[in-house]
Amino acid sequence: MPLLDIRNLSVDFATASGQFRAVDGVDVAVDTGEILAIVGESGSGKSVSMLALMGLLPWTATVTADVMNFDGTDLRGLSARKRRDIVGKDMAMIFQEPMSSLNPCFTAGFQIREALRVHLGLDKKERHARAVELFELVGIPAPEERLRAFPHQLSGGMNQRVMIAMAIACNPKLLIADEPTTALDVTIQAQILDLLTGLQKDTGMALILITHDMGVVAETAERVSVQYAGQKVEEQPVADLFETPHHPYTAALLAALPERATTRHLPTIPGVVPGQFDRPQGCLFSPRCRYSDETCRSVPPEPRDKAMGYARCHYPMSAKAEAEA
Template identity: 80%
Template sequence: MSLLNVRNLSVTFQTGGGLLRAVDGVDVSVEPGEILAIVGESGSGKSVSMLAVMGLLPWTAGITADEMSFDGQDLRSMSARARRRIIGKDISMIFQEPMSSLNPCFTVGMQIREALRQHTDLDRKGRHARCIELFEMVGIPDPERRLGAFPHQLSGGMNQRAMIAMAIACRPRLLIADEPTTALDVTIQAQILDLLTGLQKETGMGLILITHDMGVVAETAERVAVQYAGQKVEEQQVAQLFETPHHPYTAALLAALPERATERRLPTIPGVVPGLHDRPEGCLFSPRCKFADERCRTVPPPVQPPAIGLARCHYPLAVPAGEETA
């Protein structure tokens, strides 16, 4: 049984200019002990889709899904009280912006202890000892003193590590890491990624890694889902995706990596992700795709079979011999 299973998830927001579709028919599945990476440009719906799973979107968001289950439990029909017992304990999230996610009115130690108080049976002394252990795990020096610091008294990197400590405090079964190393320098990035993958191997938790860094994906993930403009456009095992991308967007992302550059100037993807008022009728990537024709611009593309990376494309790249496109 999948640890997390989401089918046909859509998220919309009502704006002054109309209905904004932030997530459009996305499927997500994670097995126990698996590392899934979700990649794509800003505005592709990566964070919003996971916040929908966590139940942390504002009431103005319209969320629909054919299935949204965690360990066989239906998150859609679950009461708010039952959901609160799961979120923060069995499902936890490392947020992208620690300075806006941590409460500025309380010390970081108090905020971690509150999570432990809500979700564990530890007494006050046990909660304090666990906080020190967590700070040591994420590489925060002098943890006894730093537990008494407010978020504004710590650097961005320190706040990020405190956020990671809070997320793993209750030993979650599923950890969603939204750009967990954004504010950290390279050496600390490696340390944090080693920590997360080590915890994943030790505890068997599932890990969803949202990132822009394809190098991080190559080093840590097992499976990759590529999102564009709210849609999942491809999903493959890491090695296969890097070797044989099937969607033109995935191929363009990989071609822009410095280590793959064959010319002095890095290739780029022209244009921008479509917004509310310039959403194409057909393939959402068609205005930026060098392979697009009239069919691409007017007809929504089908999802190809798994052998073709579930690519959402009329003309997928590198189709294996003997495979028929949808």
């Protein structure tokens, strides 16, 4: 049994003009000690699906799933009090924007010690010692001094490390990292990724990495799930996906990598991710896909089998290549 098992997850938001489906029938499964990457453009539902798992969506969201199990616990219908016993302790999340996720009114030390008090019941001396240990673990220099600092007194990279320290404070079984290197310079990005993968190896926790950077995926993940417009369109081991992508969207993402460019200009994907009012009748990627035909534009595709990377496509890439040959 996987540590995390989600099947047919959907998230609908109530808007002034009706319901908008941000996540549509997504499956996620992660084993203990595994690194899963979830990739896709902004608007693909990556963060929303994980926030739904954490129970952190606003009241306007309606979450449904056939299965939503974590470490043997069914999260569907779980009360807020019981969910709080899990979230922050066994299941933790590093949010995308540390400056807006940390409370500006409290010091970094107070915020990390609060998590230790609530979840582990440590006394004051033990909380302080653990906070210092965590700051040293994530590479924050002069931890005693930094514990007394407010978020605005720390750099973006330092705040990101504070967020990581808070997330791993209780030795979670699952850590979700939502764009952990966004808005950081290249050297800090590499340090943060090395830190996360090192912690994952040392503790044996499962790691879900939400990103739009395929280079990060290649360096860190073992398996990758590709999302587009709220749907999972492909899932494969990383090496297989980079070698043989089956969905045209995955192939287009990989073609846009600078190291794969064969001309002076990088390839691009025309158009934008469909929103609430411009969703196609058939395949959601069909308006941007150079292979689309009338079937693609009118009939929603079903996911293929494992051999085809569960590609949600009428004409998976390998099948199309064989037909053209």
